[in-house]
Amino acid sequence: MEDVRLIQGNEAIAAGAIYAxxxxxxxxxxxxxxxxxxxxxxxxPKVGGMFxxxxxxxxxxxxxxxxxxxxxxxxxxxxxxxxxxxxxxLGVAVMGEVPCVVITVQRNGPSTGxxxxxxQADIMQIRWGRHGDQSVIALTPGSVAECFLMTVQxxxxxxxxRLPVILAADEVVAHARESxxxxxxxxxxxxxxxxxxVSPEKYSPxxxxxxxIAPLAAFGSEYVSHISSSMHGPDGYSNxxxxxxxxxxxxxxxxxEMHRDEIVLTKSYDIDDMDILVIGYGATTGACRAAVKxxxxxxxxxGVLQLITIWPFPDKEIEELAKLVKTVxxxxxxxxxxxxxxxxxxxxxxxxxxxxxxxxxxxxxxQDIIETLK
Amino acid sequence: MLEAGGxxxxxxxxxxxxxxxxxxxxxxxxxxxxxxxELEYAKNEIVVVTGIGCxxxxxxxxxxxxxxxxxxxxxxxxxxxxxxxxxxxxxxxMGDGDSVTIGGNHFIHAARRNIDLTAIVIxxxxxxxxxxxxxATTPGGKFSSTTLYGNPERDFDVSALxxxxxxxxxxxxxxYHGWALKQHIKEALCxxxxxxxxxxxxxxxxxxxxxxxxxxxxxxxxxxxxGVSREKYEQLEEPEKEDYFAIGxxxxxxxxxxxxxxxxxxxxxxxxx
Numbered sequence: 001m002e003d004v005r006l007i008q009g010n011e012a013i014a015a016g017a018i019y020a021x022x023x024x025x026x027x028x029x030x031x032x033x034x035x036x037x038x039x040x041x042x043x044x045p046k047v048g049g050m051f052x053x054x055x056x057x058x059x060x061x062x063x064x065x066x067x068x069x070x071x072x073x074x075x076x077x078x079x080x081x082x083x084x085x086x087x088x089x090l091g092v093a094v095m096g097e098v099p100c101v102v103i104t105v106q107r108n109g110p111s112t113g114x115x116x117x118x119x120q121a122d123i124m125q126i127r128w129g130r131h132g133d134q135s136v137i138a139l140t141p142g143s144v145a146e147c148f149l150m151t152v153q154x155x156x157x158x159x160x161x162r163l164p165v166i167l168a169a170d171e172v173v174a175h176a177r178e179s180x181x182x183x184x185x186x187x188x189x190x191x192x193x194x195x196x197x198v199s200p201e202k203y204s205p206x207x208x209x210x211x212x213i214a215p216l217a218a219f220g221s222e223y224v225s226h227i228s229s230s231m232h233g234p235d236g237y238s239n240x241x242x243x244x245x246x247x248x249x250x251x252x253x254x255x256x257e258m259h260r261d262e263i264v265l266t267k268s269y270d271i272d273d274m275d276i277l278v279i280g281y282g283a284t285t286g287a288c289r290a291a292v293k294x295x296x297x298x299x300x301x302x303g304v305l306q307l308i309t310i311w312p313f314p315d316k317e318i319e320e321l322a323k324l325v326k327t328v329x330x331x332x333x334x335x336x337x338x339x340x341x342x343x344x345x346x347x348x349x350x351x352x353x354x355x356x357x358x359x360x361x362x363x364x365x366x367q368d369i370i371e372t373l374k
Numbered sequence: 375m376l377e378a379g380g381x382x383x384x385x386x387x388x389x390x391x392x393x394x395x396x397x398x399x400x401x402x403x404x405x406x407x408x409x410x411x412e413l414e415y416a417k418n419e420i421v422v423v424t425g426i427g428c429x430x431x432x433x434x435x436x437x438x439x440x441x442x443x444x445x446x447x448x449x450x451x452x453x454x455x456x457x458x459x460x461x462x463x464x465x466x467x468m469g470d471g472d473s474v475t476i477g478g479n480h481f482i483h484a485a486r487r488n489i490d491l492t493a494i495v496i497x498x499x500x501x502x503x504x505x506x507x508x509x510a511t512t513p514g515g516k517f518s519s520t521t522l523y524g525n526p527e528r529d530f531d532v533s534a535l536x537x538x539x540x541x542x543x544x545x546x547x548x549x550y551h552g553w554a555l556k557q558h559i560k561e562a563l564c565x566x567x568x569x570x571x572x573x574x575x576x577x578x579x580x581x582x583x584x585x586x587x588x589x590x591x592x593x594x595x596x597x598x599x600x601g602v603s604r605e606k607y608e609q610l611e612e613p614e615k616e617d618y619f620a621i622g623x624x625x626x627x628x629x630x631x632x633x634x635x636x637x638x639x640x641x642x643x644x645x646x647x
Contacts (some may be wrong), residue, residue, distance in 0.1 A: 024458050045643035050457050050636065055483040059450035062443070066423075068460065069441060074454070092451075096441075122566025162449070200418075219421050219439045220459045228442040237385070238434050238442075297487075316534050 009147040009174040010077075013103055013167065014039030015182065016151030017075050021190055022101075023049035024072035026063035028056055031115045032171040033105035036077035053216065061089040065098045069227055071154055071218030073234045077103040080122055081112065084129070089138060090164055091130040094252060097214065099158040099193055101151070103167040103176040104280075105296060108333075108361040117361030118171035119281055121334035126166050127311050133249045135256050137263055138166040138311040142285035143176035149188070150308065156191040157263060161255055162213055168335065169309060172283030172363050196223055206248075209235040212255035223279040256312055266317045270296070274303030277321050279343060280331040281307040284364050288331050291369035299325035300373055307339070315346045322347040329372055331356040331364055335372040380407030384416065388435045393428060394502075396590025398549035398575030402496050403432050406465065406496040409563060410438075415448070420463045425472035428502040428577075432467045444463050448475030449484045449493065456491050460633040463563065464491035471501050475510040485539035485568045490631040492562045492569045495532055506580030517584040532572045536624045542567030544624040548574045548597040551621065557637035558623070567631040573603065574619060577583040 005013070014036050017025075025040035037053075044051035050067070054060040057078055064074040078086060083104040093100055106122050108114035126138045137157050141150040147169060154165040196203045196215040205225045208214040214234075217223030225237030231248060233239035256263065270292055271277070280288035285306045292302040305321055307314050322328055328351055330340035337355045344353055356372050358364045384407060393399050404574050420438040424430045426445035433440035439462075443451045448466045456464045473481050484493070501507040506550060508518040514528045536544045543565040545558040555573065562569035576582065576593035587593045600618045602610075606636045607620035 024454070026454060045636075045640045048640070052453070052457055054450065054453075055479050059453070059480055059483070062447045062450030063454030063457065065443075066441065066451040067458035068454075070421075070455045070459040072454075072458045074458075089447060089451075092443050218459075219441075219455060221461050222418060222420060224418050224437065224439050226436075226440045226442075228433070228440075229444060230442055236440075238431075252644075374456060 004179055005182060006177055007144060007180050008035060008177050009141070009144045009169065010035035010105070011039055012026055012144050012147040013077070013151045013169065013178060014043065016148040017101070017155065018043055018047060018186070019148070019183065020073065020155035022073045022075050022155065023047070024067040024074035025049070025076065026052040026054050026060045026067070026074070027076045027078065028060050030079045030082045030202070032107055032174055033077045033079050033103065035102060057085040058349045059087060060095070061086045061102065064100045065089065065093050065096070068098050068100050071217055071220070072167060074161070075101040075103065077105065079105050079107050082124065083122060087129040090300065091132065091134060093164040094130065094134040094136065095229050096227045097162040097216070098164070098227070099162055099216070100164050101154045101158050101167060102164055105167060106168060106170045108359065110275055114361040116171070117364060118283060118333055119359065120170055120332045121359065122168065122282070122337065123310060123334070123338040126168055126265055133252070135253050136164055136311060137161065137256065138168050139265070140168045140282040140310050141173055142282055142306055142308070143173060144176055145180050146308070147173055148180060148182070152188050152190070159191045160213070161259065162193065162216055163253045165301050168282070170282045180272070195270045200224065204234040205236045206232065207304045208251055208255065212251070212258045260312055263309055264312060264314045264317065266314050267306040267308065268321065269304040271303035271305070271321060271324070275325050276300060276302040276327045276329065277305060277325045278302055278329045278331060278369065279305045279307065279318065279339070281310060281339065284331045284333065287364050287366050287369060290366035291373065294366060294370055295373050302373055310339070313342050318343055321353055325351070327352040327354060329354045329369070331365060331369055333358055380411040382406065383407040383410050383436060383438055385435055385437045386480065391435060392431060394574055394579040396578040396593060397428070398498065398573065399429055399432065399496055401549035401552065402573050402575065403435065405559055406430070406467070406494065407554065409556055409559045412560060413563060415433035415463055418626065418638070420465065421455050421460065421466065423448045423455070423466045425468055425477065427469040427471050429467055429469035429496045430472060437485050446472050446475070447480060449477060450481040450490050451571065453484060453487070453489050454553065455491055457633065457636070460490065465563070466493045468493065468495050468497065469502070470497040470499065470509045470511040474532055474535065478510065482539040483569070485541040486538045487632045488540055488542060488567045488629055490566050490568070490633060492571070495560065495570060495572045496575045497532055497572055497583055498575045500577060500581040502577050502580050506584060518581065528545060533570065533624045534572040537562060539627070540568070540633070541570050541625065542629055543626050544572070545570070546572045546574065546624065548621065549576065549603050550597040551595055551601065554621070567629060
């Protein structure tokens, strides 16, 4: 029998993490992500996993990174203010190439803002929040089902590419309740990090294979491993050589660039005959689809591109579809048009770009979008 | 008998180290590695976690597992390592900046949580790496590159802080008292729960320079003369206490550590408790 449940987005994220094999959670409570933490607190001790409530979000990411290096599939969940605090130690995960998943349930406003209301204004922080040259993968779920599925995907990417993956949900999908058939164990393939096969004397924790990914040994295995946030050579020890710095920074970027097509996930709807392309992500996806359906009734040929992977940016996918249309509309819950700016870079100045932005803490409605399509 | 040892835990070719003449960090690191040898720890079961600063450079000299992280957060990373894999021997080496200035919150919470690891705090009363600025352990009135006219703030008593926050073992020593230092490190490593060895350590290059102890020998003599047993310290008159400091063991107890308590939680959650 199918295990169909009426389930909340945050609960689906926690369930997705468990499905993916997560066995370590460290976090600090914050609205609107707290249900992920309370679910983890409930489930982890039952499945042999570890749940830790840390003193702050700085320590949460630190503990997640530490546990991952000891062999855990580790994750944490937060929202804007906590995500800001996590940035420095997320940089350690980038530099140390440590697999982990960070869920940020975006809420409205700068600073404390409207803590219980949705926002999508952290897209640039997700990409550029950490100092220095670095890159991450970020996914945005547009429904309760995608909260589950993209959490599993986030763990798979983290394990495969040895980096932090950020699941950028928003308050709307996180608190929405939908019925969802939980996939049976084994239905979704799970990825485990590549382990070293060389003898312990020859192991270098940052020596990448031809696929750009270096095998990762766990602390406590037969291997000895040196992981460092300082600029380091393939052996993990400090290295101040300029050539080494180039190698290191290139490696952090290239492992993502090499596998870009596998990482970038999008969905499209009603695009075959369209002359207006509506781009949405996260909670705005549903409104975009409803708006396009209504627009078609009124004789406007519009289609939808949903961005699931937000970083690395789906530039090729947007470029291909933008060639087919006269107007592109980007729909997002922020003032500045954080994704719209990236879309403009891709489509150039020839194609008309319209924006639908809302940042009052209320969800964007199909009506808001239809007004712009006219 | 005092003997050299622990070379197997040193990374081949890493010496000479980068610390200044007269600095205490190398002596403390040597004591730690000799203790590893005495306890016959395997390199792959040790995880040494470091932060940033002079002390934070220690991992580069080690052939054990090591994790070098951000300023002040070493204990939080180490907590994740130990919580997930309790069989590992986790040692966190920090300076006074890492441990109780930027990282004070993690310090008190690691002690409260009683996570089974050993923190070694090499307290040299200032930020050495960045040029001798005051830290949270620079005593009131003392001089540094940011307290040129005297420190208006008071210092933390790091050992007392760990005791009241819930550590199972807390001791203080100095590089001058090499034998006692190694014994304290050994007791700390063997103690289940959060253990702290605080080391009052010379920094002639910076702290010494600003406080009329720029000569390495002068700083070492200061540690020798002013470091007295707890009993002797308690007998001193109040104004005298300002000039002296207590060394020895401040607390030694066996409260259950975090992982032991968590095992009980797991048993309860699965109906086996």
